Amino acid sequence: MDIILKDITKSYDGQMVLKNFNWTIEENKFNFIMGESGIGKTTLINILMGIVKPDSGEIYGIEGKKLSIVFQENRLLEDFDPVTNLKLVADKDTRDEEIKTLLRELGLEDSLKKKVSQLSGGMKRRLAIGRALIARADIVIMDEPFKELDKDLYLKTIQLVKEKLKGKTVIIVTHSEEECEIFGGRKIIWKDIQERIYKKEL
Amino acid sequence: MKDSITRDNNNIILRVFSYLFWLIIWQVIAHYLGNDLLLPMPFTVIKTLLYMIKQEAFYITVLNTFLRIMFGFFISYIVAILLAVFSYNLRFIRILLNPLISFTKATPLASIIILTLVWIKSSNLSIFIAFFVVLPTVYTNMLKGLENTDTKLLEMAEVFRVSKYKRIRYIYLPSIKPFLIAGGSLSLGFCWKAGIAAEVIGLPQNSIGEALYTAKIYLNTADLFAWTFLIILISMSFEKLFITIMKKI
Numbered sequence: 182m183d184i185i186l187k188d189i190t191k192s193y194d195g196q197m198v199l200k201n202f203n204w205t206i207e208e209n210k211f212n213f214i215m216g217e218s219g220i221g222k223t224t225l226i227n228i229l230m231g232i233v234k235p236d237s238g239e240i241y242g243i244e245g246k247k248l249s250i251v252f253q254e255n256r257l258l259e260d261f262d263p264v265t266n267l268k269l270v271a272d273k274d275t276r277d278e279e280i281k282t283l284l285r286e287l288g289l290e291d292s293l294k295k296k297v298s299q300l301s302g303g304m305k306r307r308l309a310i311g312r313a314l315i316a317r318a319d320i321v322i323m324d325e326p327f328k329e330l331d332k333d334l335y336l337k338t339i340q341l342v343k344e345k346l347k348g349k350t351v352i353i354v355t356h357s358e359e360e361c362e363i364f365g366g367r368k369i370i371w372k373d374i375q376e377r378i379y380k381k382e383l
Numbered sequence: 384m385k386d387s388i389t390r391d392n393n394n395i396i397l398r399v400f401s402y403l404f405w406l407i408i409w410q411v412i413a414h415y416l417g418n419d420l421l422l423p424m425p426f427t428v429i430k431t432l433l434y435m436i437k438q439e440a441f442y443i444t445v446l447n448t449f450l451r452i453m454f455g456f457f458i459s460y461i462v463a464i465l466l467a468v469f470s471y472n473l474r475f476i477r478i479l480l481n482p483l484i485s486f487t488k489a490t491p492l493a494s495i496i497i498l499t500l501v502w503i504k505s506s507n508l509s510i511f512i513a514f515f516v517v518l519p520t521v522y523t524n525m526l527k528g529l530e531n532t533d534t535k536l537l538e539m540a541e542v543f544r545v546s547k548y549k550r551i552r553y554i555y556l557p558s559i560k561p562f563l564i565a566g567g568s569l570s571l572g573f574c575w576k577a578g579i580a581a582e583v584i585g586l587p588q589n590s591i592g593e594a595l596y597t598a599k600i601y602l603n604t605a606d607l608f609a610w611t612f613l614i615i616l617i618s619m620s621f622e623k624l625f626i627t628i629m630k631k632i
Contacts, residue, residue, distance in 0.1 A: 256539040270543040
């Protein structure tokens with residue numbers, strides 16, 4: 182079932198962030214949101230996650246579904262190793278070998294016993310992606326997931342995510358046209374939507 | 384590496400020197416006064432202490448006091464943690480407990496000791512006083528630790544539907560641990576001071592408080608110093624042990 186956002190409105194301290202926002206997120210596909218920073222993409226993601234409640238509007242098709250996410254700021258357990266970070270969200274029946282294989286695929290095999298706080302920015306980002314992949318979720322949300330990756334690992338990680346999440350409902354926030362093209366998903370450009378909303382209002 | 388070893392050695396030398404410095408000051412003043420009743424020499428105190436530890440009654444006295452104060456400490460530590468957890472989750476409980484915690488923080492210890500003596504047996508007094516002293520400190524620290532827990536990590540755990548056990552183990556515990564150690568270590572020292580004060584007033588049989596009181600009655604200042612030194616030693620050792628154990632959890 183597609184996820185349908187209908188007339189979502191949200192404001193903070195009187196400042197409108199989303200107004201009568203409508204969007205259909207297609208099931209089992211890569212859905213991209215593109216747009217400048219600070220125009221409400223994160224608010225939308227927070228609403229989808231259930232962290233923020235919209236002032237009005239309805240969301241269909243998300244209830245009861247298991248979510249996983251790559252947050253913009255990683256949100257990892259800094260005092261623990263990568264394996265513990267993945268085990269935190271993994272199902273009980275997830276084998277240790279599965280976790281280690283994924284970490285290897287993400288290029289983190291040499292850091293299995295290091296504390297996350299000792300890892301580089303790029304390594305932390307890959308770990309955050311790994312956490313979203315291991316969680317066996319129905320819907321995966323990724324907020325600028327590839328932003329801190331080194332050039333050589335950038336394409337490799339994108340390919341891995343594409344392969345692992347094929348057939349799932351995925352929402353990716355990005356600034357990169359290249360990423361949309363590699364994934365070949367459905368793209369919405371935020372500016373267009375907002376303009377359409379404003380035009381409708383006028 | 385070599386630098387850090389040298390620095391460590393320097394620190395140890397400095398620490399030993401600071402103890403020696405105060406010992407010399409003590410010796411000089413005691414020598415100047417020349418009266419063991421007013422201030423015994425360090426050597427006299429050590430001699431008294433060595434004599435005391437050869438007596439069987441000494442161990443019974445120390446054990447009695449130790450068990451009472453530590454019992455009060457641990458019970459209070461657990462109760463304070465539980466109360467802080469309830470307060471963190473239920474605003475109503477926090478408001479309800481607020482006056483009680485403020486009251487326990489502000490009430491003069493002497494008033495509480497005398498008042499409690501009216502209600503309970505003198506042998507249990509130090510348990511209650513230790514409990515009373517530890518509760519507000521640990522409660523306040525634990526609550527602060529819970530409130531300092533990274534809300535972004537908690538949100539992450541919510542989205543990923545992380546189990547309650549894992550949330551406590553991997554998100555809450557690392558956040559509250561430094562606060563629990565600080566609260567425990569701070570209240571442990573205070574708990575010993577207050578517990579002994581309670582024993583001096585309540586005079587339970589075979590207790591350090593009673594021994595201190597007896598030493599005072601007979602103007603046995605060397606005994607007084609020896610017991611005091613022993614209390615400091617037990618209190619400091621236990622505090623170190625407590626911190627070591629807590630850090631390993």
